Amino acid sequence: MEQLPNMRLTTQRQIILEELGKVTSHPTANEVYDMVRKRLPRIGLGTVYRNLELMADSGIILKLEVGGTQKRFDATVAPHYHVRCTFCGKVDDIDIEVQNKINQIAETASDYMILGHHIEFSGMCPRCSEEKKATSLH
Amino acid sequence: MEQLPNMRLTTQRQIILEELGKVTSHPTANEVYDMVRKRLPRIGLGTVYRNLELMADSGIILKLEVGGTQKRFDATVAPHYHVRCTFCGKVDDIDIEVQNKINQIAETASDYMILGHHIEFSGMCPRCSEEKKATSLH
DNA sequence: TTATGTGCAAAACATTTGCAGGAGT
DNA sequence: ACTCCTGCAAATGTTTTGCACATAA
Numbered sequence: 328m329e330q331l332p333n334m335r336l337t338t339q340r341q342i343i344l345e346e347l348g349k350v351t352s353h354p355t356a357n358e359v360y361d362m363v364r365k366r367l368p369r370i371g372l373g374t375v376y377r378n379l380e381l382m383a384d385s386g387i388i389l390k391l392e393v394g395g396t397q398k399r400f401d402a403t404v405a406p407h408y409h410v411r412c413t414f415c416g417k418v419d420d421i422d423i424e425v426q427n428k429i430n431q432i433a434e435t436a437s438d439y440m441i442l443g444h445h446i447e448f449s450g451m452c453p454r455c456s457e458e459k460k461a462t463s464l465h
Numbered sequence: 466m467e468q469l470p471n472m473r474l475t476t477q478r479q480i481i482l483e484e485l486g487k488v489t490s491h492p493t494a495n496e497v498y499d500m501v502r503k504r505l506p507r508i509g510l511g512t513v514y515r516n517l518e519l520m521a522d523s524g525i526i527l528k529l530e531v532g533g534t535q536k537r538f539d540a541t542v543a544p545h546y547h548v549r550c551t552f553c554g555k556v557d558d559i560d561i562e563v564q565n566k567i568n569q570i571a572e573t574a575s576d577y578m579i580l581g582h583h584i585e586f587s588g589m590c591p592r593c594s595e596e597k598k599a600t601s602l603h
Numbered sequence: 604t605t606a607t608g609t610g611c612a613a614a615a616c617a618t619t620t621g622c623a624g625g626a627g628t
Numbered sequence: 629a630c631t632c633c634t635g636c637a638a639a640t641g642t643t644t645t646g647c648a649c650a651t652a653a
Binding site for chain 1: 532550559589594
Binding site for chain 4: 473475510515
């Protein structure tokens with residue numbers, strides 16, 4: 328586990344990272360807590376929050392501050408975009424090529440020093456499309 | 466005030482909308498509450514939340530679910546993008562031309578029905594840049 | 604050995620909701 | 629009048645934090 332100076336390798340951290348790596352969903356802190364608790368029943372929710380935050384800061388994982396009420400976490404660090412279903416809240420990856428120039432364009436258009444960007448698409452996931460179709464049939 | 470059927474024109478709603486229209490910042494519900502309370506001291510925070518939500522639903526205002534812990538509101542409904550300062554949390558508008566095709570590209574790349582997108586840039590605002598410069602001098 | 608991390612519980616925030624009384628239409 | 633809306637306060641949901649004990653290095 329890549330780590331910051333003075334960051335200890337604890338069982339809790341290993342397992343949080345392992346569990347996050349197992350899924351392709353983008354779990355919330357509470358969902359990670361549930362996953363981890365199956366292997367470490369006595370772990371505290373605070374520990375999960377603290378460590379997800381720490382790992383996100385050190386770049387080991389990604390913290391997604393997407394729409395919705397909760398933050399989500401992603402073991403895939405490489406830049407990529409997300410689609411969120413407006414109806415059920417599910418978040419999926421989406422691989423598209425966006426010109427790297429977009430940060431430059433933004434920097435030219437503002438007085439900020441642009442450090443990055445995040446694009447979030449919103450729409451309806453296949454499952455919700457099905458449900459809607461089913462519902463409107465009666 | 467453009468409104469949904471059965472949506473009454475109350476003093477509270479008028480003033481919330483007026484106050485939101487006065488500022489170019491992107492206030493949180495609590496900031497709107499503070500602004501409105503100067504004119505309507507007995508208004509409840511719940512009322513502010515309820516009405517901001519309602520207005521956003523009816524398209525009169527925009528609800529920004531940007532990064533950070535709180536939702537923000539914007540009286541400007543026309544599509545535009547935002548920059549958020551990573552250091553102080555300030556949110557500004559940014560006017561750039563992004564190809565409308567981006568939704569089509571995303572739709573092709575996923576199995577979602579794409580309804581919209583949101584681009585949020587992150588960076589350092591001029592004020593924080595100044596402060597950082599000042600701090601690193603000693 | 605000792606600084607860092609953990610579990611637990613309480614606190615801090617942000618937002619939503621139930622309800623009795625108030626106000627627009 | 630008849631809904632819909634409001635203020636208030638309590639409830640809910642998410643995240644953070646204080647502290648005594650545990651543990652990696």
